[in-house]
Structure formats: structure tokens, C-alpha cells
Amino acid sequence: MSYTITGMCNGCGACVRICPVDAIQGEKEEIHVIEEGLCIECGVCGRICPVDAIQDQSGALCVRIKRSEWEKPQFNNKKCMSCEICIDSCPVDCLGLSEVSDQKDPHGYPYMENEKACIGCGYCALECPVDAITMIVPEPEFSGK
């Protein structure tokens, strides 16, 4: 199964630029196409499309979400086994493994190394076998008037 693009597409190319597996093609200002065999159903095209022209694998229309409101992984090191499944599952390679800070605990733990690259797909949380990751919308660092 794969995500698809509807006739609403305005050919802006936002989805092409963010797709982590280069599955989307199309000329500027023309309707784009997702190559079914390459799509990994991460949904980021649906979250970024400014004209809501993307359908998910079940045919439901995706709705644009502001990038600052995309969910990000939060790690619970007490549950984490340092198994690195989450790091491998990330299609944009935004997670890193920490260095040891506490001599009593010589294991490294996953952390968000490159937050800007995160596409909020949630595959890290889905694949974690011990539920050590939850996806949450991060609080803004500063919320002024």
C-alpha cells in the first residue's frame, strides 16, 4: 500500500523535498505522483501538503499540520534497553546514541540528535519493543504574547 496524490495537487514540490525515500516525482506546477514501491507510508507528505492533496493508504484525506505541531519522540531511559531499534527505524536518521555520563550505567541511550530532520512519523515509537518512546507535540521553548 502507498499514499497517493489527488488532482488537488498544485505541484509546489513541498512533498518531494521532504519525502525521506525519494518516492515522489513530478514537474513544477504539475500533479505529482508517489511511486508505490518506494513509499514507506510515513505520512510526512500529507502533513506538509499546503493544499491537502494527499490521501493515506486507506484513502482518507490527510490534513496539513503546522511543522511546530508535529509529534516528536520522547524517551524514557528507565524503560529503554539501548537496543538501537529506534535509531535503525528512523527513515531520516535524526536519532543518535548518547555517550556515557554515569559510570554506574555504561550504556548509551537514544536521543534526538537532529530535531529539524524529524518528520514525526512515529516509527521509532511503533518499533520500540518495550514502549520506551512516546510521541508528543513539544511545548514551545518560548511562548510570548
Next chain:
Amino acid sequence: MSEGYMGKILMVDLSTGTINEEIIPDKIYENYLSGTGLAAYILYNMIPAGADPLGPENVLGFVSGLLTGTGSLFAGRWMAAGKSPLTGGWGDANCGGNFSPAIKRCGYDGIFFKGISEKPVYLYVKNGRAELREAFHLWGKDAVEAEDILIRETGAKSRVALIGPAGEKLSLISGIVNDRGRMAARSGLGAVMGSKKLKAVVLNGAKRIPVHDRDEIRKLSKKCSKWVRFQLPLPPGSMMAYVGALMRFLPTQMAMDGMLYKFFLRKWGTGSMNQMSIEMGDSPIKNWLGSNVDFDSKKSISTNPDVFADYELVKYHCYSCPLGCGGICSAKGKYAETHRPEYETVLALGGLCMNDDVDSIFYLNELLNRAGMDTISAGATVAFAIECYERGILTKEDTDGLELTWGNSHAIVELIRKMIKREGIGDLLADGSKVAAQKIGKGADRYVVHAGGQELPMHDGRNDPGFALHYSVEPTPGRHTIGAQLYYEMFQLWKVVKGLPRIWPLYFKSGKYVADEKKVVMGAACSKFMNVVNGAGLCLFGTFIGSKRTPTFGWLNAATGWEKTPEEYMEIGERIQTLKQAFNIKHGINPGDYKLSNRAFGDPPLEEGANEGRTVNIEKMMSDYWKQFGWDARTGKPASESMTKLGINQVHGGR
């Protein structure tokens, strides 16, 4: 629709440069799983009888496991497979790190190479596109340097398996390296890769791996992880030698529960056994001539686990491993960091050569990992060369001036540097001890310790006859990662597989050395089970925790949606074992020739030390083991009926 596996392989012809995807029918996975089982199915069919292992007809496979990427734990092993240039028969080798999931993330269960490229190349796969790229700039570089270059060229998410200079120079004891120095080292498959002029396989994929019941897998994995993370406090590492000595003295033995070994692994890694193993008689000393008396605890103290822990910077976990038995260590000299030297490395370069210089072991560990040369075979070949020198078969003239005496760490380091470069005496030894002995002549073959050309690992069959058996009967001879009495005790298979003999918690040691039928029933069970494990891509150390605590069969059913019983999985293991044995027969191997060297089964027996006076009745054990599989008890050849019963004949008529 496939679940658990990707249902496809990539076939690369290096002679023509063509790359094709092939669909693998579901029934193949149901009969052979993935991993080495899938590789056995492909290679048995593709490689013609009598093919030169270093020629274009040999096929080299890189396969992932059925459980890799499904949320199962310990599922980070990938396997290389091909016709071995070292043994002339079936060859495979197995490694951890992060390469295994990358194969599946690119959409394949395996990537296979046939033919020979005209120039050095590497395969690059990204987002469904595969291409061969020139590798002139990488040829001659060590495995760490070349991996760093490839990651700079292709991106940080790339996962790389490659050869070092040893594989390029077709050393028959070379392996395939990934993750900066981990190695699929045995069977000499680095030379096969080198013969194909294939420097590296670089994978960068993000495919989803289909899973039948993720909730069930999560439930099983959570339960398993609790066992793994449960840790009792342990005594100081220097006490381990005394534990080994105590085990040597006692007339009784406790059946080993793998949880105890798990405690050691989590704290110290495989190096936990460095001293203990010598003291209890598990590790061979002085090219299998010596014992704990010759290399006592004062000599081995330099390798006690606490010494290694002092060097450790961070634990190393392979993909999906909750245990973390590896470690990244600081090192003196040219290389600032190295993977913590594993038990096999320490003992092969240490006690086997009477070498107590731990700095030399750290340096050689990194040097050999970067060169892509098997540390076990390198250590064993050096030990053989030292014995030849001490006996006057090799002279100072032959060794380019090296004073090749027991424990001379400077000479050992220099000799291994020469082996990697194939320089002078190093060229003679770079293909392992059996080939070297043939070239030396003068009766040197009496001092080679091997099975089927493969140097033996650091577990002594005179202490645990199960090791002697598996060294001699496996289609990959001289392999320590399949079976032994110790392994059978830790697998605890009788708790989940009907009809297998149980082991009592305490027993008299003397019973261990009787070559009765129970021993081969246990041996056959280990072989069958490990074929399932290597089809699943699981780590041996994970399965040591016990088959109830590490739910191999439960994970397989949850990942695939099959409803197979443990007994049905064991039959799959039997099928894979029989097919690999049939591969050897097809390629002209006489299974009896894989019998390990006389010295290693106690002919003549040692006159002192932990294994004093012991001789393993190896020929009877081999024959009895073959019978367990329905193979000819005299020749070890699979009978036509056993092939038919397992459906092997039919399958191979059809491809």
C-alpha cells in the same frame, strides 16, 4: 503476502554488471526460513559441483534473518555464505552490528553476488535503486578507513560490510567486516569477496518490515527483556580464575543455567571467561599441547575481566540487543579505540601462543579487525608456526629473522603484520595453518590443529566432548557456535521441544565423557536448533538464556503468522543441516575428513593439567551423530530417503 520476511532477493552478476530482483516463493521460507537456510537453498542450486571457490562460479550471499526488524530481541545477526576456499565445502559466517536490518530495509532478505568484476567495485543500494560503483580509491584501505570514507560519500545512515587488505589479497583466513571492526570471520569468505573484486556492500534503506502480530512480539520481547536486565552483583573479575579452578577440582558439575553466563556477559562480555576458561580446561594452551599448568593464573591475570573493564568507554549493543556484551575500549599506541577484544581473540593470541602481553592483544585485535583477518585462525596459525620454529622445522632464516618462540609478543605482532601484508614468511602463513604445513613439508602437518582446514576455536573438546563432535560433524567444520554439552544445558530445549532429554541440575562429571547415545541426541538437537536460530538471525548469546526465556519459536510464529510447533521448527533445522551436508557431498567433500586433529581429541592424551588423560571417542560420536539425521553411519552422506522425507529432492528438482 509475506510477513516477517521481504520475499525478495537481489542478484548481482559482477561479470556483466547486471542487477536483478528475484521473488522467492513463500514455501521456501516455510521450508528453510531466511538467513543461512535461504542461502543454503540458493547456493545449493546455483553453485555447480567442483566450482573454484575463488572463481566466477562461486556465489557469495549476504543474508538477514527472518526475525530481524520485527521487534524481536537479539535479531541483529547477518550471515555471509558461499563455498569456502578454506574447507572446500559449505561456508558461512555470522556477525552482529547494524548491517542485518539494513538488508531488509533495502527490501531484500539477501543480496547475492556471482561472477567476477574486472575492477574493484562496491554495491550501493538506496531507496530501491542498486548500482555498482568503482572502488579504486578504497582498494588497499583498511576496513575502518574504507567504511569511514563510504559513510562520508553516501550518508550517515549507510551501513557497510566490506573487506580489508587480507580479503583483497585472498587470504584464506580473511573475513567480512562491518561496524568498524566486527567480523563475519570464519570460512574464509573475505577471500571470496576479494576474488570477486567486491570491496564493499553499502546499504541505505528505510523500507518497512512487515510483521504479522506486533503486539504479540512486543509482549514476548518485554518478558524477555526483563530476564536480560535482571542482574545480580558479581565478585571482582580476578576471582573468576578461582571459580574455574574450583570447577576443575570438583567431581560433580552443575548444569549451566544461561542466566549465570548472562550475568557475566552483561558485566564483562565474553572476556568474562578469559581466565576461568583456562583454569577449568576449556581453553587450549600452547597449540593444544599445554594446559593450565603451563599458562597459570599468574600469566593469565593480565587478561582478567576487570583489566578489560578499565579500558571500556561504553557498552556496545548490536541492533535489537538488550544485553550489550560488546564494548568500545580505549587502546594504547596507533589506534585510540577498539572493540573490546572477544574471548576467542584473547585466547587465540594469548594462551594458545603462550603470550601474556595484554597490550599486544589489544593492538592485534584492532590490526586484524581492520585487515579483515580472522583472529582465531591468525592466532592458531601463529601458534602452529611457533611450534614449528621451536621444533626446528622453521628456522630464523625462514622467519625473516624473527625469534619465533613461545610468548614472544614482539615476534607475534611482527609475524601477523607480515601475514596481513603477505610479506616473506607472512605469505606462507596467510592462508592458514593447513595450507602452510603443506608448503613447509618436513612433517609440519603433524602440528596443525584443525578440522577440515579450519583452525579450531578456543574451546577444548577434551573438556567438553560436545565441542569435539561439532567441530567434526558440522558442514562448517571447526565451528564453536553450534553445539556442545554446555550449550545444550543453556538452550534448555527440553523445556519446549517434546522428546528431548533433560539435564539434571547436578551430575557427575565422569558421565560427560561417556560417548553414549544421549550425547549425540543432544548434539543433533543443538545443530537443528542453531539452524533455526541462524535462519531467524538471532544471536547465540541471546538463546543461551534459555528457550523459555528467549522465545525463538514464539517470535517466529508472531512475526510470520505461521502456527508451527517447536518440533516443526526443529524439522526445518534438520532440513537445513541436511541440505548443507548435501552441498558438501555435491562438492566432493568426504565428511569423515572433517574429523578434528588427533591432538585436539586427546590422541595422545595430555599428561597433566585440567584435561589430563582424556581422549574423546570421536569416531563413534561422529558415526552416531550421522545416524541421528538418517545419514549413512559410515560415510556421513545423507541417504536419499532422508532427503526425500525432508522434501529436499523435490525442491531442487524445481529451481
